[in-house]
Every structure is written in structure tokens, then in C-alpha cells.
Amino acid sequence: MCFLDIVSINQVNPDLTEIGVYGIGGFLSVAKELRILWSVPYMSRLWCIFEIAAYRRANPRGRIVMAPIFVETVVFCMWACMMACAAWIWMSIGFFLREGGFFTILALTVVLMPVCLAIHLLRRTLNSKHALLEGLSSFDLQHAHCRLEHDRLFVHKAIHDWYGSADAFTEHVRGPLKEELLKSSSNFMVPIYYYPLLMMPFVGESLDEVLAFYMGGASWRNILAHLLAHTVGLCMWYIMALELCIFRSYRWAAPCKQVAWNIAQTVAIFLLPALVIGFGSIAARASLCRGFAQGVVFSLFAVSVSTFVVRRLRRQVQLCNCC
16 A cells, blocks of 8 residues: 555645644554655755654654656666667668668768767756755755745654754754665666666567578577577677766766867767677677677677676766765
């Protein structure tokens, strides 16, 4: 069962709203988990702060989970990038490569424009993550806003009764609460279960080639080599490139005042993942041309390297969160 305050508390009738608000403590005391759908203004809203304070007071062993909504925005940006890259691959193989270099460059230029826009949006979104960490580190109860004065007095009195003073609660948020929220670093990263969705464009393109091999009477060794090297190995390579893109976007998330420098940073973020994807694509094709054994070797190599790099990057992000 889930208690969602915006739908569980009457938002129209003031009397029913007051009854629901003052009864929040009862719901929080029996809740196993408090899940915070975090956005930038969250730490500036007094009632949101009150829910955290009340939950920890009424339920000391309950679990508080921070679920930033920017994660889904990041996934959308990544999905848009993957769709654009897949579209370029399909156009290149199907038409442009046969027409000559000019059309290939034209197709690449057209497709890379939305990719760069997606990366720019990714940077702006990940800047919210910096705001989250800064909001926890610099939290001040006195700066939290409330629409009604009597609500503000009620919340401040409750927090004073529970924690002794506003300063004590402020220190609790900056210290133990921040550490608790940052323990589960996966809440600030793209969950692994989103990657099948992100890989669908390339998996679809790869399986289309597998079907073509089968319909053309290719041997099972060639089909299996393609599945391992292209469908599995290359997709793992793309996952590594996406993680690199996220990591670099996070490091350079803060916007620059100069528009030209801002664009240059976005292009620089794009270049390394693009080179990684290009190298992986060439290596996968080369291994397939050389035979079954080479395809298997590339698949194992891609899985190993991608796993190592992704773990290393996520470890670096975790360390950045804790700093």
C-alpha cells in the first residue's frame, strides 16, 4: 500500500486538508519506506522537510530513499542519442555509403545535431544532481518556504520538539541524513534495467542482419559469430560509451557564460564516446570478417572491458557524491 500525499490529502476542502496534514505523522510511523521524488525545489519546501523530520522521528529504523526524477530525463537523453546513432547507421548502410563521401558527411552532420542537443540537455539535467548535493550540504531550515504562516509555525514547533532546535535539525540534514541518502549511490545513476530499452535500436538492427544471414543460407557459425560479436559485444561497447558520456557530462555539467565555450564543451563530451563507438564498430566488423573464433574473442573482450570501465566510472561518481 502506498500513501502519496498529493492524492491522499484533500487538496480542495481546507478543513479536510488540515485534518490530513496533521495526520501525516500517523502514516509515516507505520510506513516501511519514505521515497522522495526529488526535484530542485524540494529542499526549499518546508512541508517536504517536515515529512523527512517526522518520518525519522516516528520511524527511526524506516528506510529513506531518494529517487531523483532527473534520472528518467537522463535516460530519455541517452535514448534519443541511441536512436539518432542507429538512424545514421541504417541510412549509411542502406543508401548514403553507396552514394559517396559527400552524402555520408551530410547524413552524419544531420544526425549528430540532435545528438549534441541531447548531450547539452544531459548536461543541464545532471547539473540538477550537483544542486541536490549542494542542497543537502548547505541546507538551512530558516530558508525553507511555506505558503501559510500558521503552517510554518506548526512545522518549526514540531521540529523543535523532536530535535531540540532548528540548528540541531539542520546539522542532522547536513550530516547523518545526507550520508544515509548517499549510501545508495544507484539512486543517482542510470539503473541497469534501463539499458535493454536503450539498446533496442542497435539490437533491432543487429537482429535484422542475423535474419538476413539466415535467409541467405549462412552457416550457423557465421550466425552465432554475428550474435556474439555484433549483438552482444558491440552492445556492451555502446553501454560503455554511454557511461563515458554520462560521466563526462556530469563532470562538465555546470553551464558556461560564453555560448561558444558551452558548445565546445558539449562537442568535446561527444567526441570520446563517438570515437569509442567508432572503434568498437570497426573492430566488430573486422572480427566477423576474420572468422568465428575472432568474433567470439571480440565478444569476450568487449564484455570484459565494458564491465571494467562501467564499474570504474560508477565508482568515481560515487566518490564524487561523497565529497
